[in-house]
Amino acid sequence: MTTAISAQGSKLEISGAIQAAKSITGLALGFPTIVTSPAHGFNNGDVVTFAALAGNTVLNGLTLVIKNKTANSYAVDVDTTGGAAYSAGGNATPVAWIKISNLLTFKGFDGQAAELDATNLDSTAKEYLLGLQDNGTFTFDVHRDFADAGQQAVDAAKRGATLKSFKLTLPNARTKTFNAYVKNSPLEGAVDQLVKTTGVNLRITGDVVDA
Structure with missing residues (x-):
């Protein structure tokens, strides 16, 4: 099952x-x-x-x-x-917490740890250690609502280059909490389509906490 x-x-x-x-x-x-x-x-x-x-x-x-x-x-x-x-x-x-309404898609936590070259003259092949974890970015799309407090807060964080906390809650009540900067919030429109904000890019800084 x-x-x-x-x-x-x-x-x-x-x-x-x-x-x-x-x-x-x-x-x-x-x-x-x-x-x-x-x-x-x-x-x-x-x-x-x-x-x-x-x-x-x-x-x-x-x-x-x-x-x-x-x-x-x-x-x-x-x-x-x-x-x-x-x-x-x-x-x-x-x-x-302020809900970001009209959420359509999300993806992220796409970073990876740096590779530290540990090869020396005693090595018989390349050797590596892992460095600090980079948690990467988190992106999402929404149907645009200019009156929504959450979407307004995202725009304000981008304008002010302000570090904010974000919390993603899944339907099974699992959460991921992280700090990030809002790098962009592009607007998209087309014939016979709803106005969207697409590819909002959050640059994660620090750890991602699962709860």
């Missing part, structure tokens, strides 16, 4: 305004770190910035992606194994 999923119902979002902070009441140290935050309301793939944690302060100042959420806890990919115990306080401040 196939395990394939339909792309229908996929959602792409861009980060918006900073929202109200949610209180933290505990940390379970390890990898990942488990954060206790009663009724936090976050979803997998959300982006939050941590502050004011006492005892174990490793998360303070970090902006991280939420994974494995439950009603009162979630995980972040930071290794706090062997660190100081959490003692009190702390909060996580999320960004709002």
